[in-house]
Amino acid sequence: MNIEAQAKPSVELDIPFLRARRNVKWHRYADDVLPAWVAEMDFAVAAPIRAALDRIAREQDYGYPHRDGDRADASLAHAFVRRMQSRFGWQTDAADTLAIADLVQGTFATVLAFSDPGDTVILQMPSYPPFQTAVNETGRVLQEDHMRDDGGHYVLDLAALDAATGPRARVLLFCHPHNPTGRAFSRAELEAVGRFAIKHDLVIMSDEIHADLVYAGHTHIPMASISPAIAARTVTMTSATKGYNIPGLRCGVMHFGSPELKARFTKRIPPKLLGSPGITGIDATVAAWDDGQPWCDEVLALLQANRDWLARAIAAEFPQAVMRLPEATYLAWIDFSRLNLPDTAGTFFLERAKVALSPGENFGARYGNFSRLNFATSPAILEQIIGRMAAAVRALK
Amino acid sequence: MNIEAQAKPSVELDIPFLRARRNVKWHRYADDVLPAWVAEMDFAVAAPIRAALDRIAREQDYGYPHRDGDRADASLAHAFVRRMQSRFGWQTDAADTLAIADLVQGTFATVLAFSDPGDTVILQMPSYPPFQTAVNETGRVLQEDHMRDDGGHYVLDLAALDAATGPRARVLLFCHPHNPTGRAFSRAELEAVGRFAIKHDLVIMSDEIHADLVYAGHTHIPMASISPAIAARTVTMTSATKGYNIPGLRCGVMHFGSPELKARFTKRIPPKLLGSPGITGIDATVAAWDDGQPWCDEVLALLQANRDWLARAIAAEFPQAVMRLPEATYLAWIDFSRLNLPDTAGTFFLERAKVALSPGENFGARYGNFSRLNFATSPAILEQIIGRMAAAVRALK
Numbered sequence: 001m002n003i004e005a006q007a008k009p010s011v012e013l014d015i016p017f018l019r020a021r022r023n024v025k026w027h028r029y030a031d032d033v034l035p036a037w038v039a040e041m042d043f044a045v046a047a048p049i050r051a052a053l054d055r056i057a058r059e060q061d062y063g064y065p066h067r068d069g070d071r072a073d074a075s076l077a078h079a080f081v082r083r084m085q086s087r088f089g090w091q092t093d094a095a096d097t098l099a100i101a102d103l104v105q106g107t108f109a110t111v112l113a114f115s116d117p118g119d120t121v122i123l124q125m126p127s128y129p130p131f132q133t134a135v136n137e138t139g140r141v142l143q144e145d146h147m148r149d150d151g152g153h154y155v156l157d158l159a160a161l162d163a164a165t166g167p168r169a170r171v172l173l174f175c176h177p178h179n180p181t182g183r184a185f186s187r188a189e190l191e192a193v194g195r196f197a198i199k200h201d202l203v204i205m206s207d208e209i210h211a212d213l214v215y216a217g218h219t220h221i222p223m224a225s226i227s228p229a230i231a232a233r234t235v236t237m238t239s240a241t242k243g244y245n246i247p248g249l250r251c252g253v254m255h256f257g258s259p260e261l262k263a264r265f266t267k268r269i270p271p272k273l274l275g276s277p278g279i280t281g282i283d284a285t286v287a288a289w290d291d292g293q294p295w296c297d298e299v300l301a302l303l304q305a306n307r308d309w310l311a312r313a314i315a316a317e318f319p320q321a322v323m324r325l326p327e328a329t330y331l332a333w334i335d336f337s338r339l340n341l342p343d344t345a346g347t348f349f350l351e352r353a354k355v356a357l358s359p360g361e362n363f364g365a366r367y368g369n370f371s372r373l374n375f376a377t378s379p380a381i382l383e384q385i386i387g388r389m390a391a392a393v394r395a396l397k
Numbered sequence: 398m399n400i401e402a403q404a405k406p407s408v409e410l411d412i413p414f415l416r417a418r419r420n421v422k423w424h425r426y427a428d429d430v431l432p433a434w435v436a437e438m439d440f441a442v443a444a445p446i447r448a449a450l451d452r453i454a455r456e457q458d459y460g461y462p463h464r465d466g467d468r469a470d471a472s473l474a475h476a477f478v479r480r481m482q483s484r485f486g487w488q489t490d491a492a493d494t495l496a497i498a499d500l501v502q503g504t505f506a507t508v509l510a511f512s513d514p515g516d517t518v519i520l521q522m523p524s525y526p527p528f529q530t531a532v533n534e535t536g537r538v539l540q541e542d543h544m545r546d547d548g549g550h551y552v553l554d555l556a557a558l559d560a561a562t563g564p565r566a567r568v569l570l571f572c573h574p575h576n577p578t579g580r581a582f583s584r585a586e587l588e589a590v591g592r593f594a595i596k597h598d599l600v601i602m603s604d605e606i607h608a609d610l611v612y613a614g615h616t617h618i619p620m621a622s623i624s625p626a627i628a629a630r631t632v633t634m635t636s637a638t639k640g641y642n643i644p645g646l647r648c649g650v651m652h653f654g655s656p657e658l659k660a661r662f663t664k665r666i667p668p669k670l671l672g673s674p675g676i677t678g679i680d681a682t683v684a685a686w687d688d689g690q691p692w693c694d695e696v697l698a699l700l701q702a703n704r705d706w707l708a709r710a711i712a713a714e715f716p717q718a719v720m721r722l723p724e725a726t727y728l729a730w731i732d733f734s735r736l737n738l739p740d741t742a743g744t745f746f747l748e749r750a751k752v753a754l755s756p757g758e759n760f761g762a763r764y765g766n767f768s769r770l771n772f773a774t775s776p777a778i779l780e781q782i783i784g785r786m787a788a789a790v791r792a793l794k
Contacts, residue, residue, distance in 0.1 A: 023460030024468075040460045053454055060442045062643040062681075063420030064435055071421075072645075101498065101672025108670040130669070137667050246459040248469075248676035269670075270534050272527070273505040275498025278675040279645035284459075 011043040011299055012378045018042050023248070029356045034385050037358045039179070039331060041245040041376035043302075046295035049244060052287040053280055065279040072282045073099040080238075080253045083289035088211070090225040092255055096262055099277050101250040103209055106237045107134040107173065109254075113268040114203040114235075115140055115170035122165065122202070123173045124156065126180055126333065126363035126370070131173050131207075143169065144364065147181060149335070153324045154181040158192050165200050172202045176223060177210040180333040180363055180372040182326025184218040187226070194223070194230035203261070204234045209252075212243025212296055214328040215304050224257040231257030235265070240288035241281075243296060245376075251281030299376075303330050306375045306382055317390040330376035337369040339393065344368040353392035355385050408440040408696055409775045415439050420645070426753045431782050434755045436576070436728060438642040438773035440699075443692035446641060449684040450677055462676040469679045470496040477635075477650045480686035485608070487622040489652055493659055496674050498647040500606055503634045504531040504570065506651075510665040511600040512537055512567035519562065519599070520570045521553065523577055523730070523760035523767070528570050528604075540566065541761065544578060546732070550721045551578040555589050562597050569599045573620060574607040577730040577760055577769040579723025581615040584623070591620070591627035600658070601631045606649075609640025609693055611725040612701050621654040628654030632662070637685040638678075640693060642773075648678030696773075700727050703772045703779055710780075714787040727773035734766040736790065741765040750789035752782050 019026050025035045025042075056062070067075035077094035084090040100106045107130065111121055117139035123131055125146045135142040145161040147154040174193065177184045185193075197204050206223035214220045224231040239252035256262035277285075307325065310332055314323045320338040336345040343351070346359025349371065360370030375382055416423050422432045422439075453459070464472035474491035481487040497503045504527065508518055514536035520528050522543045532539040542558040544551040571590065574581045582590075594601050603620035611617045621628040636649035653659035674682075704722065707729055711720045717735040733742040740748070743756025746768065757767030772779055 017456075021456050021458045021460060022463055023458065024463040025460055027463040027466075038461055045457045045459060050454070050457070057447070057450055057454055059414075059418050060447070061418045061420065062442060062645045063418060063422055063437045065645045066419055066421040066424045069424075101675075104669050105672035108667055112667075112670065134669070137669070248459045248462045250673060250675035270505055270509075272501050272531070272534070273509065273666075273670070275502035275672050276647060278498075278647040278678045280677040281675050 011295070011302065013042055013044055014378075015381065029350070033350065033354045033356050034381065034388065035356045036374045036377070036385050037356045037372070039242065039374060040247055041299070041330065042378060042381065043245060043299060043376065045246065046244055046288060046292045048287040048291035048295075049246065049284045052283040056280060056283060062279070065282070067282075072279055073276055075286055076251070076253065076277070076282045079286040079289045080255070084222065087293075088220055088222050088225065090222045096256045096259065098254045098262075098271050098274065099282075100237070100252045100254055100274055101277055102241075102247075103207055103237045103239060103252055104130040104134070105274065106252060106254050107131055107205065107207070108138065109265070109269050109274065110203070110205045110235050111135060111138050111140060111171060113265045118168065120166065120169040121171045121173060122161070122169055124175060124178070126360070126367050127173070128175060128179050128207070129362045131175075135173075141168070146364070146366075147178075149322070149324065153327075154178070154183055154333075156185075156189060156193065158196055162196060162199070169200050169202060172197055172204045173207070174204055174223065175207045177208075177214060177220065177328030179210060179329055180331050180358070181324065182329045182331055182333060184214050184220060184327040187221055190221060190223055190226050194226055197233055198229060202233065204230070206234055206236045208236055208238045209242040210329045211238060212240075213300065213303070213330060215300065215307070215326070218327040220328070224255065232261060233257065235261065240285040240292070244284075244288040244292055246281075246284050246288070249278070249281035249284050251277040251285045303376060306330070306377075306379060307332070309379070310373070310375050310382065310386070313386045317386060318393060330374060332373045332375060333370060334373055335370050341369070342396070345371040349389055349392060352395065353388040355388050408692070408699065410439055410441055411775075412778070426747070430747065430751045430753050431778065431785065432753045433771045433774070433782050434753045434769075436639065436771060437644055438696070438727065439775060439778065440642060440696060440773065442643065443641055443685060443689045445684040445688035445692070446643065446681045449680040453677060453680060459676070462679070464679075469676055470673055472683055473648070473650065473674070473679045476683040476686045477652070481619065484690075485617055485619050485622065487619045493653045493656065495651045495659075495668050495671065496679075497634070497649045497651055497671055498674055499638070499644075500604055500634045500636060500649055501527040501531070502671065503649060503651050504528055504602065504604070505535065506662070506666050506671065507600070507602045507632050508532060508535050508537060508568060510662045515565065517563065517566040518568045518570060519558070519566055521572060521575070523757070523764050524570070525572060525576050525604070526759045528572075532570075538565070543761070543763075544575075546719070546721065550724075551575070551580055551730075553582075553586060553590065555593055559593060559596070566597050566599060569594055569601045570604070571601055571620065572604045574605075574611060574617065574725030576607060576726055577728050577755070578721065579726045579728055579730060581611050581617060581724040584618055587618060587620055587623050591623055594630055595626060599630065601627070603631055603633045605633055605635045606639040607726045608635060609637075610697065610700070610727060612697065612704070612723070615724040617725070621652065629658060630654065632658065637682040637689070641681075641685040641689055643678075643681050643685070646675070646678035646681050648674040648682045700773060703727070703774075703776060704729070706776070707770070707772050707779065707783070710783045714783060715790060727771060729770040729772060730767060731770055732767050738766070739793070742768040746786055746789060749792070750785040752785050
């Protein structure tokens with residue numbers, strides 16, 4: 001079974017080139033392991049980003065940066081405003097933003113700014129592991145809200161959440177599009193989340209880092225664009241590092257849905273405590289947001305073909321496994337429970353298939369039979385990954 | 398008067414190349430202004446740094462970084478340990494460090510971690526402006542301790558400081574080598590500072606970012622290397638961005654002189670709140686510290702010739718001005734008080750000489766008649782700077 005024939009995309013890279021890179025994806029595990037874990041893509045970087053970085057190198061332009069008559073972080077803020085308008089029709093103000101290195105930093109800062117030790121922070125589960133860390137390491141109480149598989153896709157269980165939420169709840173950590181389930185939440189779902197947050201007077205942290213990676217038939221709607229009442233309690237975090245595959249450059253944006261919300265934040269967290277992104281991160285981000293969409297379109301087409309092939313392959317090779325089609329992200333959240341594997345799914349496939357998936361238990365203690373599979377690689381490598389996994393399962397019988 | 402004849406150093410760059418860079422130094426002011434303000438150098442970047450950055454670009458290696466079998470921030474910590482040992486004979490432990498973006502971030506973090514609102518933070522004056530901001534913006538009380546010109550150089554006035562220090566003093570912000578006076582403090586001076594800190598139970602933040610730039614006849618002695626008792630209360634901050642002229646890449650290290658001191662810090666400031674440097678900053682720093690010394694030696698020779706020429710030129714052109722010979726840094730702190738200029742020195746030279754110095758008042762309200770002159774440029778440009786300044790003063794008569 002081959003992935004749908006198409007011209008080989010210009011972004012594809014072969015394994016020797018990928019292994020030459022000094023990244024965790026290809027080097028955390030032994031060389032006989034194929035990596036499908038950490039959320040980065042095995043693709044060439046967009047030409048406008050490469051051009052921006054080449055210019056810096058050519059001019060040895062590593063001094064205190066100046067862009068468009070202002071500090072470099074202002075150029076980042078203005079690029080954010082342009083991008084949110086052009087891509088999502090969301091109007092923002094550069095003055096409502098802060099630059100951050102990465103979204104983990106932004107999560108810690110949001111939790112520290114809008115809650116006190118002993119307060120409750122609500123988290124949609126399964127979840128990106130650092131969100132859990134940000135709650136536990138700051139002495140807050142984690143309230144897990146588990147999404148439910150409704151037979152077609154994963155949905156929020158707001159009725160259960162509402163019943164479980166007490167008076168010390170302060171912050172809702174929300175991820176949209178959702179990692180690891182791949183959901184791109186609908187307007188109705190976002191409105192319901194907003195009503196819940198208003199009812200319980202919560203600050204919503206909306207991690208929208210996957211917003212560039214939404215498939216045909218779905219649309220990314222920024223949480224803060226739903227209504228002014230929701231915006232006034234929403235901290236949006238985003239970055240070009242996910243959609244454009246430059247996480248090592250460390251650059252992101254926090255947006256506060258009202259000046260008052262930003263003032264509450266900066267009273268506790270002085271912006272200079274957050275540091276500032278390096279100029280390579282800023283210039284790469286501006287290039288991605290202003291000029292990177294054609295690259296992103298090409299990548300999305302490749303990812304969608306991979307996704308569709310993967311869904312068919314999972315159904316064919318592992319009919320007892322459950323994979324709901326991701327509406328966004330290049331991550332497939334797969335439930336292997338009914339295969340009755342002799343170990344957690346992540347350990348089983350790592351040891352028996354030499355495929356490194358993200359172990360489900362990292363996304364919540366109850367998910368040991370799940371794994372997250374990163375399909376942002378060439379069709380050839382993806383076929384090898386599934387081939388190895390299928391052979392390991394067949395060998396059990 | 399020409400600067401001592403020597404072969405043109407390979408690091409020199411001409412004005413068109415410098416103006417093509419998009420940095421604040423050459424673009425904050427109009428094109429008819431020569432910049433001698435912000436602390437960055439008009440020199441080519443060291444070859445090992447360029448090679449490290451070229452490799453990243455060539456391999457498009459912008460993913461989550463992996464270095465030497467570990468996370469990239471571990472490679473930064475180990476490079477710090479090697480550098481402190483090889484350059485200053487100071488033995489440190491990688492586990493006692495944290496990566497930061499820049500020293501302003503580190504200063505805010507130190508003030509927030511080791512004092513409460515209303516507590517007193519002591520600052521050696523004149524001082525790098527962001528230190529003052531870090532005290533004022535966090536609701537702490539600034540206690541200024543002004544250095545004294547003893548006729549030969551600027552010295553600490555610890556007797557006055559001791560008398561002025563009350564029970565709410567918590568942190569001493571110390572800068573060593575000192576910006577803007579260029580002092581490289583002696584062991585005896587550092588011991589006296591340490592005794593003072595112990596007596597008043599202060600945490601010392603020792604900004605040692607200029608430690609790479611110490612001239613013949615002087616030695617950099619890390620504050621925390623003086624004694625275990627001093628180390629146990631000292632947070633050292635450093636970075637290759639100053640000595641190797643790559644501030645736009647944002648990468649530095651905080652070192653805690655004991656595990657207990659680090660534990661006190663991280664209890665208040667979770668390390669992930671600080672974010673993490675981008676991979677360009679980390680790889681450039683490792684290259685600088687491991688392989689950059691020959692470049693630094695060449696630059697220091699050039700800077701020392703510039704410094705000596707500048708001292709003679711100031712004495713010849715402005716006999717009433719006072720410039721104490723910097724023992725470190727490429728910054729000259731010049732007292733123009735007795736010239737009775739018609740404006741603050743910074744404004745006067747900017748408007749009448751078209752030379753941008755760092756205005757003295759930024760380093761403390763009483764220093765309006767001072768300016769800080771950055772002499773890290775080519776001898777030809779430095780001669781133009783002094784020529785313009787001298788002409789502006791002559792025109793007053």
